[in-house]
Structures are given as structure tokens and as C-alpha cells.
Amino acid sequence: MFDRRLIENFDWGFLMVISSIGCLGLVVLYSASSAGHEAGIVSVLFKKQMVWMGAGLIIMMILTIVDYRELDKLHLFIYALCAGLLVVVLIFGQISGGSRRWLALGFIRIQPSELMKIALIISLASAYSTSVSQTGINFRKLIKPAVLSLIPFALIVDQPDLGTAMLMILIAGSITLFVKVERKVFVTLFIAGLSVVPLFWFMLKDYQKDRILTFLNPDRDPLGAGYHIIQSKIAIGSGMLTGKGFLKGTQNALSFLPEQHTDFIVSVLAEEWGLLGVSVLLTFYLILLLWGLNIAYNCRNMFGSILAFGITAMIFWQIFINTGMVMGLMPVVGVPLPLVSYGGSSVITNMVGFGILLNISMRKFSSH
Amino acid sequence: MTEFGKNPDREWLKQRIIGVSVCIIFAFSVLFLRFVYLQIIKGEEFRILSEKNAVRLTGIKAPRGLILDRNRKLLVDNRPSFNLKIMIEDAGDLKETMRKVSQMMEIPFEDLMKKISDAGQGAFYKPVVLQEDISRDHLAIIEAHKFDLPGVFIDIEPTRHYIHNKTASHLLGYLGEVNNDELLGGKYPNVKTGDSIGRYGVEKSFETYLQGKRGGRQIEVDANGRTINVLKTVEPITGLDLKLTIDLDLQQTAEKMLADKHGAVVALDPNTGDVLVMASAPSFDQNDFVGGINSKKWKALMTDRGKPMSNKAIQGEYPPASTYKIITSMAALEEKVIDLHTTTFCPGFFKYGNRVYRCWSKHGHGNVSIIEAITQSCDVFYYQAGDKVGVDGLAKYAMASGLGKKTGILLEDEKKGLIPTSSWKKKRFNEPWHRGETLSIAIGQGYDLVTPLQMAVFIAAVGNGGTLYKPRIVSTIEGSQGNVIKEILPEVSGRLPAGVKTLEILQKGLLDVVETDRGTAKRIRLKHVKIAGKTGTAQVFSVKSGEKLKTEHLDFYLRDHAWFICYAPAENPVIAVSVLIEHGAHGSTAAAPIAAALIGQYIHDPLAEEIETKVLEEESETE
Known part of the structure; x- marks a missing residue:
């Protein structure tokens, strides 16, 4: 049953890229998580992250076994399961930092919105794979993908988790543009979008407007987000060309950076390793993304191509938003940096994505 | 429209992928250039800021x-x-x-x-x-x-x-x-x-x-x-x-008269439940707490036998003593075991079974009806009336009058007091209720406990025609320009379980306590304002029967508590006062004048100052 060609076709190069970024991430995390601790003590966070990475690798390998085309058949089930979890989290979820994102399952906590990203990509790939055409998608065929995207968006906005909700829309939008929509659909949607925004704006309460304005412009909150961005910019800038050296970042060590092991981990990298360190990481990320696109290109199956593209888009947006945010180019949102930021849910979700990419890559020569 | 089917068209896909790649490379260039800007162009500047942690x-x-x-x-x-x-x-x-x-x-x-x-x-x-x-x-x-x-x-x-x-x-x-x-x-x-x-x-x-x-x-x-x-x-x-809702002047007068005493004074507006005065003595200086109180001062406050940190107006629980006779009267009238004309002969004691229950007046009050009983606070009358109503009947009226439960004032740790019933005793001590105990309850001794605030709410209701108010301490919450953010309106919490006729009888009796020469509080009569009230003397220490110790010979902490609860003007009250003086001995001498001085000041009676001076003088004498 198991095809020997699959092992021959295993994408070792892609695995190498992932591993390299993972190792780089651990080095930075070691530094970030040692802030405020005595030297030489390996922090709990670092150890936990190692465990998550290991678990992620195993899940990734397991996901390569079954043909990804099974996902096409199961897409509604996967989607319903994740959406169900999102509903459950709204009712029973643990509140932390003012929003309900976590679901406690015995000794681990999961964040259903992370899993939903993958489920959404699979469902959209499935929906679009049968309706792609030379001229683009028409209105009628856009209904299903629109509904599929808006349900999780609404549920996640309700938590509220503006960052992840925004990520959902960006991923769905990217996939839609990738498969191409009819010109008149594009123009209509564009104009409709522009006209709905002000209408929507007037329906919001003052405090909601305030929250969104601060989200878009952190300077409105000089004691919170605005201050974090300033400190982050100082950390990044002070790294200069070659950085202050491993474990020598002062902004990091004195806890001037907020969330330095999760959302602001790039600042630690930039402070300690300078522009050189940043360039290495960005280069690896670029290779990773282009590799993902190559997998999408080489896939002989429409569902697989769109799926591979969707996962690549998910990785891209996380990198772009996170890095843009710490440099003051983007709203301050809690979007982690793939393979570098601390966090189990993020590690697992991305590893699941990479597993699917490897799966598609291995089966590029088999088509139905 | 041509659909691709399951397999993508190579040329179409190639064109899409190249487009996306260009976008990604462009985005990465933006990120990279931003890093270059921050780290190379502005790097020196940020390095200096980071070294002195300047921002x-x-x-x-x-x-x-x-x-x-x-x-x-x-x-x-x-x-x-x-x-x-x-x-x-x-x-x-x-x-x-x-x-x-x-x-x-x-x-x-x-x-x-x-x-x-x-x-x-x-x-x-x-x-x-x-x-x-x-x-x-x-x-x-x-x-x-x-x-x-x-x-x-x-x-x-x-x-x-x-x-x-x-x-x-x-x-x-x-x-x-x-x-x-x-x-x-x-x-x-x-x-x-x-x-x-x-x-x-x-x-x-x-x-x-x-x-x-x-x-x-x-x-x-x-x-x-x-x-x-x-x-x-x-x-x-x-x-x-x-x-x-506090009246600063009145509050300060009350506190001046309470100085060197242990006790509490509460004054309410009977028509709204507004707290005009809430004083508790001994007191403490809040300014000591600003910036943290030092441990020596804190220790002194905690060990003081007068419990300065306790707000006795809402946390002090005392036997209501004779002030409770208003409840007993109400219950007996409403339950129709007596009426306005029922008389009882008081020889100075009441034999019940093989025990003798004494009236506070050794010589007795002779033939008394309800009005006389209230006026002279005749114990024997209430022994009999209370016995007829029974402990649970009395409790029903007390509870409906707001006793035995919190008034709901917006202050923390209010105590609710205690109104005993037969089932309470069964639960608490696993013992049946003895009818003899009802006699003590009827005159406000025994297990009964009330707070000065509860009694103020109660007497205000007697005066205003039966409406019980939730005491209000804050009337409005305002912004710094005086703009009203929130208004807290007076709130009715219940009605006295008494008809108009019963209330009229009670009001007459209470008026006579002050305004007739047989009344127990005749000494606090004001010039123009008519006060209606009830005195009470709560036993702290029971003296062996037959023995009669002079108060002066008793240790201070064993002396009786003094009560006075009242409202004025009797015909149309605008203020109700409840005074409790711990170990003050007699309600008529220790508590009543304080209430009268406050009422006099509030309604501008010419005799007010004279009474206040007398209270303050007596204080210095006892020093």
C-alpha cells in the first residue's frame, strides 16, 4: 500500500529550512526568556518550547503519511469541528488579558482560533478547487467561501482577538485573489468595501472606536502600546550592524521590552545580533516562502495547489505583521512569529501547516 | 467560461505564482529597508538612548x-x-x-x-x-x-x-x-x-x-x-x-456630646431615610491613616477596650431593652390581645410559675393601660402582654419592623442583630423555648440584639406613619463640575406591620414619655418642639434578685447601656434619633438629652443649647 516513491520524493530541503529557522528561534528565545534570571539558568519557557517543537515535529511527520487529498473529502467535518470549538471557547473559555481565547483540556490549554486557520485554508481550497476558471470566480461561486470565512471571523472578533481575526481575513483574501475573481466582482467588492466601512464606523460605540483607533495608531496610547513600540524601536535600532552580542541586549535584560519572548522576540534578535542576524532570519523566511510557492506550483492537483498556497500565505502574513509591528509599521496585535515566538498553539499550528506542505510536495508526481 | 477541472493549467498557475513571489519579495524588501533605517541610519541615536535607558x-x-x-x-x-x-x-x-x-x-x-x-x-x-x-x-x-x-x-x-x-x-x-x-x-x-x-x-x-x-x-x-x-x-x-446626606454641624454636635463616652448616635430624616448623623465613639483620626498608619498607633487602636475601630451605629449589637416595648405594644394591639382600654395592675412584680419577675419600679405603677405603660415603661404590663402574644408572634412583628436583619445601608460589615424564635433556640441550643423567657423578650432583654441604626429606622417609621426606609448616606455622585453622574434615590424597604389606629396609640404613648410629668424622659422637654420617644436601660450584668447595687459602685464595664430613640416634631416629624450610650446607666439621663440637643439644634429650639451645655458639663464632672 505504502508507495516507496514517497520516501524517495521526501522534501529534505524543506525540512532543512524549517529546522534552521527553528534552531535560530531557540537561540533567540533562550536569550529572551533569560531576561531577569540569573545567568546559566535555563528558563522553564525555553524547556517548554523545546517540548513543543519536538511534539510539533512528530505531528508534522505523522501528517505526511496519509494522502493530503483525504483532507478534501473531510474538509466540512474539520471545519465544523474547529468552528464548534470556537463556540465552546466563547462559552467556557478561560479569560486572560480581557479576552476568551483559551480552552483548558486537562493539563494543556489550546487556542481553537489557531486550529481554525488551518481548517479555513482547507475548506477554502476545497471550495475554490472546483470553481477556478480562466476568467475568475463569479459572484455566485463566491458565496460559499465568503460564508466559510465570515463565521470564524465573527467568532474570533467576539473573543475579542483582533489580531487573529485580521489574519483570517488576510489569509482568505489572499487565497481568493490567488484563484482570481472576475474583474467586475473585484471592482464591485472593492467599492462595496469602501462604502460599508464608514457605515460600520458610525454604528460603533465610542469605546469601540477608541480601541480600533489605538489599534491602528499605537501613539494614541503613549502609556501602553505606544510606549512598547518606542522601546522596541530603541532595542532594534541599538543593535546596529552587528548587534550587542548574545545575552547582551540591555533593553531585553532590563525588561524594557514587553512580551519579549512572544510578540516582541524580533526586537531581541535585532538588539543582540544586529542587522546581520536579522538578514539571516529574513533570508531563511524568504526561502521558506518561495519553497512553499514552488510546492504549490509543482502540485498537479488544484486542491493541493490552493492548499499549499494558503498555508504559505498564512506563514507570510504572520511574519509580515509581526515584524512590521515591532518596527512600528503595523498595528500592535498579538501575532506570533512562526517558529521563533514562544507558544505551543502557534508552534503546533505552523507545524501542521508544514506537514501538509511536505505531504503535497511528496505526492507531486501522482495525480488523478 | 472554461473551468480547469481537477488539474490546474500550467501556464495559468505559473503566472499566479510569479505574481505572488514578486509581492512577497517586495514585502520583504520593505521590512529589510525598515531594519536598515532603524539599525544603520538611526542606529547610533538608538544605541545612546538604550545605554542610559533614557525613555x-x-x-x-x-x-x-x-x-x-x-x-x-x-x-x-x-x-x-x-x-x-x-x-x-x-x-x-x-x-x-x-x-x-x-x-x-x-x-x-x-x-x-x-x-x-x-x-x-x-x-x-x-x-x-x-x-x-x-x-x-x-x-x-x-x-x-x-x-x-x-x-x-x-x-x-x-x-x-x-x-x-x-x-x-x-x-x-x-x-x-x-x-x-x-x-x-x-x-x-x-x-x-x-x-x-x-x-x-x-x-x-x-x-x-x-x-x-x-x-x-x-x-x-x-x-x-x-x-x-x-x-x-x-x-x-x-x-x-x-x-x-450627613449634616456636618449636627454630626459635630453629636460627636462633641459623645466625646469621652462609648456609644453611637444616628439621626435620620424620617421622610427619606437620609442619614443626618452617624457618630460612633470612641473614634479615630483618619489623617493618621494617610500614607500608612504607624504600628504603635494601630496597636493602640486595636487594643482599646472602647473598640474605636468599630462603627457602633451599624456594628454594635445591644439588647434593645425598654425601647423594644414599642414592638411588644404593636404586636399586642395588632394581635388584639389588648386594646386601648385594657388595664393591668402592677404591684411592682409579676409572679409567673414559681418565679417572680420584677418591675423596674419597686413600688409598682398601679392600674395601667397601654398609654400609661409606654409612658412609664411598666415592665409588668409587658410581661403579660408579651406572654399572650408569645415569642414567635413578637418575632414576627420585630422582623417585619426591620429588626434582626441588615438595613441595607451602603457600608461594609453591617451587623444584623438577633431576634430569637422558638425554632432558633431549638437549632442553636437544642432546647425548647420556655414561656418564662418570653417575658424577658417582651421587655427587650434576653437574646434580643439590635443596632442603633436599626432602631433609628424603626422609630422613624413609627413617626412617619409606618414607612421603613433603607438608610441613604450618599445622595448624588457628581463630576468635578458639579454635574450629576448618578442620583441615589430614597428607597422604601417595607412597612410597619401596624394599622393606623395602632400607630396612633403608639405615637400618643411616645409623646407622653416626654410631654407628661409621669414620662420617663420628661427632663428633655424643649420649648417649642414636641419630642416623642422611648427610653431604655439594657442590663449588661444581672444583679442577684433582691440586691440593688448603686450604679456608681459597679465597675464601668458592668454598668447598664442607656438607650433613647425618638422623633420630632411629634405631629409631623423631620428628624428621628437613636442614641445608645454604652454603660451610660439610664436612658433618661445619659441618652435622652443628647437626642434632645440634636433635635433642638436641627429645628432651632431655644432650649437646645442649654441641654447641650448640661450634657457637656456632666461629662466633665464624671472625669
């Missing part, structure tokens, strides 16, 4: 809301306090600096070092408070030497100021520094370490309105930690003001 946040405390009395007289405001602080990271040689500070401030060096170590590690760039509210002299010295004291600075912050020392301390309350559990508890989302929150009284129960919201500044500092540039400021939001 920092400082908090700005929000002033708390003011507290006003019913006539808008200021009770509590804020004053500037000069707080001496240090930023440890800027201090250079910390010990040397602290040695200098210790000399200039005359604070032991060890105390200063302890404050620094108590502040804990791990909190980088958080100033440590060395001394709050330093004197002008010290301020001058520190300012003059500020260049020798790296890291040390003065922060001018608003601090609480109680304008009238020791006035309404229990009602207003005080503040205390927030602790870790409270910070983590999430009840006060805007409160930060080092902030103060209400710990007692109105300051506590209205904390969320009073506290306001912190502001802050983004600042740039030089190498010595001194601010050279304010980058951004968020102004703090002042807390909301409270307008109380």
Missing part, C-alpha cells in the same frame, strides 16, 4: 473625588504631598547616597535600606518611595542638595485630606495601600502597586466612583535620571465627588 514612563496619580455634606460643605479633599523617591538604577553608589539622605531626613539608614529591599528585585526602573509627605524643611534641604543625590527625586502627588479631624471617621473611612492579592484579584483594574484604595466606610464602599484613573508621562531622562524632555502626557482623570 521611561512615569505615572501620574489621579486625585480622588471629594466628599461633601448635604449642604455641600467639604468633608474630604486632597492636598499636595511631597514624596521622596529614588530610582535605584540611577543612584550610582546606593549606600553612599542613602547615607546622605539618612542624615538630611533624620531617618535611620537601616530603615531606608529596608524600604529599598522591600520593594523587591526584578522591578527595574520603578521608583521606590523612601518617605511620603516630607516636611517643608526637609524638602528645602533635599532640593538644595539634589545634585549630590543621584537618583533621588521629589514627586508631588495628591494625598487624602480629612478636613475635620476625627469627624464622622467611621462613616467616611480611610485609605490603605493596595496589596498584591487585590491587584491580582481584578476588582480594581485601574489600580497599580503603591496606590491607595478605600479600606473603610464610604471610602471603601464607593471606591469605584472615588478612585479616578491614573495618567502618565513618557519622558526622556539624562544620565542622572533627571527628566530632560516630556515626550507625551496622558492626564489623569479625577475621581467622582460624593454628596453625602
Whole structure:
């Protein structure tokens, strides 16, 4: 049953890229998580992250076994399961930092919105794979993908988790543009979008407007987000060309950076390793993304191509938003940096994505 | 329209993928260029800022809301306090600096070092408070030497100021520094370490309105930690003001008369439930709590036998004694076991089974009807009336009159007192109720316990025709421009379980207590204002039957408690007063004059001052 060609076709190069970024991430995390601790003590966070990475690798390998085309058949089930979890989290979820994102399952906590990203990509790939055409998608065929995207968006906005909700829309939008929509659909949607925004704006309460304005412009909150961005910019800038050296970042060590092991981990990298360190990481990320696109290109199956593209888009947006945010180019949102930021849910979700990419890559020569 | 089917068209796909790749490379170029801008072009600048940790946040405390009395007289405001602080990271040689500070401030060096170590590690760039509210002299010295004291600075912050020392301390309350559990508890989302929150009284129960919201500044500092540039400021939001129902003048008169006594005075507006006076003695000075009370003063307050920290108006539980006879009268009339004309012969005692229950008057009151019984407080009449109603019947009327449960005033830790029933005793002691015990209950002794506030609410209802009010202490919550944010309206909590006829009988009896020469409180008669009230003398220590000890020979803490509850003017009351003097011996002499002086002042009766002077004179005599 198991095809020997699959092992021959295993994408070792892609695995190498992932591993390299993972190792780089651990080095930075070691530094970030040692802030405020005595030297030489390996922090709990670092150890936990190692465990998550290991678990992620195993899940990734397991996901390569079954043909990804099974996902096409199961897409509604996967989607319903994740959406169900999102509903459950709204009712029973643990509140932390003012929003309900976590679901406690015995000794681990999961964040259903992370899993939903993958489920959404699979469902959209499935929906679009049968309706792609030379001229683009028409209105009628856009209904299903629109509904599929808006349900999780609404549920996640309700938590509220503006960052992840925004990520959902960006991923769905990217996939839609990738498969191409009819010109008149594009123009209509564009104009409709522009006209709905002000209408929507007037329906919001003052405090909601305030929250969104601060989200878009952190300077409105000089004691919170605005201050974090300033400190982050100082950390990044002070790294200069070659950085202050491993474990020598002062902004990091004195806890001037907020969330330095999760959302602001790039600042630690930039402070300690300078522009050189940043360039290495960005280069690896670029290779990773282009590799993902190559997998999408080489896939002989429409569902697989769109799926591979969707996962690549998910990785891209996380990198772009996170890095843009710490440099003051983007709203301050809690979007982690793939393979570098601390966090189990993020590690697992991305590893699941990479597993699917490897799966598609291995089966590029088999088509139905 | 051509559909691709399951397999994508190579050319189409290639074109899409190339398009996306270009987008990604473009996006990465933007990110890279931004890094170049921050790290190479502005790198030097940011390196300098990072080396001295030059950009920092400082908090700005929000002033708390003011507290006003019913006539808008200021009770509590804020004053500037000069707080001496240090930023440890800027201090250079910390010990040397602290040695200098210790000399200039005359604070032991060890105390200063302890404050620094108590502040804990791990909190980088958080100033440590060395001394709050330093004197002008010290301020001058520190300012003059500020260049020798790296890291040390003065922060001018608003601090609480109680304008009238020791006035309404229990009602207003005080503040205390927030602790870790409270910070983590999430009840006060805007409160930060080092902030103060209400710990007692109105300051506590209205904390969320009073506290306001912190502001802050983004600042740039030089190498010595001194601010050279304010980058951004968020102004703090002042807390909301409270307008109380208290009448400051009346409150102060009450407290003056309570000085050197132990007890409580409550005055209410019978038509709204507004608390005009709430005084409890002994009292404490709230200003001692500003900036943290010292342990010696705290210990003294905690060990004082007079319990200065307890608000006796709502937390003191006392036997109601003869004031309870109003309840017994009401129950007996309503249950129709007596009427206006029923008389009882009082020989000075009442034989019940093989026990003799004494009337307070050894010689007896002769033939008494209900009006006479109230006026002269005849025990024998109530032994019989109470026995006919029974303990559970009495309890029903007491509970419906608001006794045995909290009044619902917005202050913490109100006590509810105790109204016993037969089932309560069964549950509590696993013993059946004895009918003889009902006789004690009927005259307000035995298990019965009430608070002065409960009795004030009750007597106000008798005076106003039967409406029980939830006592109100705050009438409006206002913004700093006097704009009303929230109005707290008077709230009816129930009705006395008595018909018009019963109330009229009670009112007549209470009026006669003061206005007839046989009345137990005839000595407090005012010139124009007619007071209706009831005295009470609650036993603390039971004397063996037959023996009669003179009060003066009893140890102070074994002497009887004195009660007086009343309302005035009798025909159309505007004030109801409840006075309890612990170990005051007799209601008529220790408690009643205080109530009369307050009423007289409130309604402007010419005799008020005379009575007040007499109360104050007697006080100095007992000294």
C-alpha cells in the first residue's frame, strides 16, 4: 500500500529550512526568556518550547503519511469541528488579558482560533478547487467561501482577538485573489468595501472606536502600546550592524521590552545580533516562502495547489505583521512569529501547516 | 467560461505564482529597508538612548473625588504631598547616597535600606518611595542638595485630606495601600502597586466612583535620571465627588456630646431615610491613616477596650431593652390581645410559675393601660402582654419592623442583630423555648440584639406613619463640575406591620414619655418642639434578685447601656434619633438629652443649647 516513491520524493530541503529557522528561534528565545534570571539558568519557557517543537515535529511527520487529498473529502467535518470549538471557547473559555481565547483540556490549554486557520485554508481550497476558471470566480461561486470565512471571523472578533481575526481575513483574501475573481466582482467588492466601512464606523460605540483607533495608531496610547513600540524601536535600532552580542541586549535584560519572548522576540534578535542576524532570519523566511510557492506550483492537483498556497500565505502574513509591528509599521496585535515566538498553539499550528506542505510536495508526481 | 477541472493549467498557475513571489519579495524588501533605517541610519541615536535607558514612563496619580455634606460643605479633599523617591538604577553608589539622605531626613539608614529591599528585585526602573509627605524643611534641604543625590527625586502627588479631624471617621473611612492579592484579584483594574484604595466606610464602599484613573508621562531622562524632555502626557482623570446626606454641624454636635463616652448616635430624616448623623465613639483620626498608619498607633487602636475601630451605629449589637416595648405594644394591639382600654395592675412584680419577675419600679405603677405603660415603661404590663402574644408572634412583628436583619445601608460589615424564635433556640441550643423567657423578650432583654441604626429606622417609621426606609448616606455622585453622574434615590424597604389606629396609640404613648410629668424622659422637654420617644436601660450584668447595687459602685464595664430613640416634631416629624450610650446607666439621663440637643439644634429650639451645655458639663464632672 505504502508507495516507496514517497520516501524517495521526501522534501529534505524543506525540512532543512524549517529546522534552521527553528534552531535560530531557540537561540533567540533562550536569550529572551533569560531576561531577569540569573545567568546559566535555563528558563522553564525555553524547556517548554523545546517540548513543543519536538511534539510539533512528530505531528508534522505523522501528517505526511496519509494522502493530503483525504483532507478534501473531510474538509466540512474539520471545519465544523474547529468552528464548534470556537463556540465552546466563547462559552467556557478561560479569560486572560480581557479576552476568551483559551480552552483548558486537562493539563494543556489550546487556542481553537489557531486550529481554525488551518481548517479555513482547507475548506477554502476545497471550495475554490472546483470553481477556478480562466476568467475568475463569479459572484455566485463566491458565496460559499465568503460564508466559510465570515463565521470564524465573527467568532474570533467576539473573543475579542483582533489580531487573529485580521489574519483570517488576510489569509482568505489572499487565497481568493490567488484563484482570481472576475474583474467586475473585484471592482464591485472593492467599492462595496469602501462604502460599508464608514457605515460600520458610525454604528460603533465610542469605546469601540477608541480601541480600533489605538489599534491602528499605537501613539494614541503613549502609556501602553505606544510606549512598547518606542522601546522596541530603541532595542532594534541599538543593535546596529552587528548587534550587542548574545545575552547582551540591555533593553531585553532590563525588561524594557514587553512580551519579549512572544510578540516582541524580533526586537531581541535585532538588539543582540544586529542587522546581520536579522538578514539571516529574513533570508531563511524568504526561502521558506518561495519553497512553499514552488510546492504549490509543482502540485498537479488544484486542491493541493490552493492548499499549499494558503498555508504559505498564512506563514507570510504572520511574519509580515509581526515584524512590521515591532518596527512600528503595523498595528500592535498579538501575532506570533512562526517558529521563533514562544507558544505551543502557534508552534503546533505552523507545524501542521508544514506537514501538509511536505505531504503535497511528496505526492507531486501522482495525480488523478 | 472554461473551468480547469481537477488539474490546474500550467501556464495559468505559473503566472499566479510569479505574481505572488514578486509581492512577497517586495514585502520583504520593505521590512529589510525598515531594519536598515532603524539599525544603520538611526542606529547610533538608538544605541545612546538604550545605554542610559533614557525613555521611561512615569505615572501620574489621579486625585480622588471629594466628599461633601448635604449642604455641600467639604468633608474630604486632597492636598499636595511631597514624596521622596529614588530610582535605584540611577543612584550610582546606593549606600553612599542613602547615607546622605539618612542624615538630611533624620531617618535611620537601616530603615531606608529596608524600604529599598522591600520593594523587591526584578522591578527595574520603578521608583521606590523612601518617605511620603516630607516636611517643608526637609524638602528645602533635599532640593538644595539634589545634585549630590543621584537618583533621588521629589514627586508631588495628591494625598487624602480629612478636613475635620476625627469627624464622622467611621462613616467616611480611610485609605490603605493596595496589596498584591487585590491587584491580582481584578476588582480594581485601574489600580497599580503603591496606590491607595478605600479600606473603610464610604471610602471603601464607593471606591469605584472615588478612585479616578491614573495618567502618565513618557519622558526622556539624562544620565542622572533627571527628566530632560516630556515626550507625551496622558492626564489623569479625577475621581467622582460624593454628596453625602450627613449634616456636618449636627454630626459635630453629636460627636462633641459623645466625646469621652462609648456609644453611637444616628439621626435620620424620617421622610427619606437620609442619614443626618452617624457618630460612633470612641473614634479615630483618619489623617493618621494617610500614607500608612504607624504600628504603635494601630496597636493602640486595636487594643482599646472602647473598640474605636468599630462603627457602633451599624456594628454594635445591644439588647434593645425598654425601647423594644414599642414592638411588644404593636404586636399586642395588632394581635388584639389588648386594646386601648385594657388595664393591668402592677404591684411592682409579676409572679409567673414559681418565679417572680420584677418591675423596674419597686413600688409598682398601679392600674395601667397601654398609654400609661409606654409612658412609664411598666415592665409588668409587658410581661403579660408579651406572654399572650408569645415569642414567635413578637418575632414576627420585630422582623417585619426591620429588626434582626441588615438595613441595607451602603457600608461594609453591617451587623444584623438577633431576634430569637422558638425554632432558633431549638437549632442553636437544642432546647425548647420556655414561656418564662418570653417575658424577658417582651421587655427587650434576653437574646434580643439590635443596632442603633436599626432602631433609628424603626422609630422613624413609627413617626412617619409606618414607612421603613433603607438608610441613604450618599445622595448624588457628581463630576468635578458639579454635574450629576448618578442620583441615589430614597428607597422604601417595607412597612410597619401596624394599622393606623395602632400607630396612633403608639405615637400618643411616645409623646407622653416626654410631654407628661409621669414620662420617663420628661427632663428633655424643649420649648417649642414636641419630642416623642422611648427610653431604655439594657442590663449588661444581672444583679442577684433582691440586691440593688448603686450604679456608681459597679465597675464601668458592668454598668447598664442607656438607650433613647425618638422623633420630632411629634405631629409631623423631620428628624428621628437613636442614641445608645454604652454603660451610660439610664436612658433618661445619659441618652435622652443628647437626642434632645440634636433635635433642638436641627429645628432651632431655644432650649437646645442649654441641654447641650448640661450634657457637656456632666461629662466633665464624671472625669
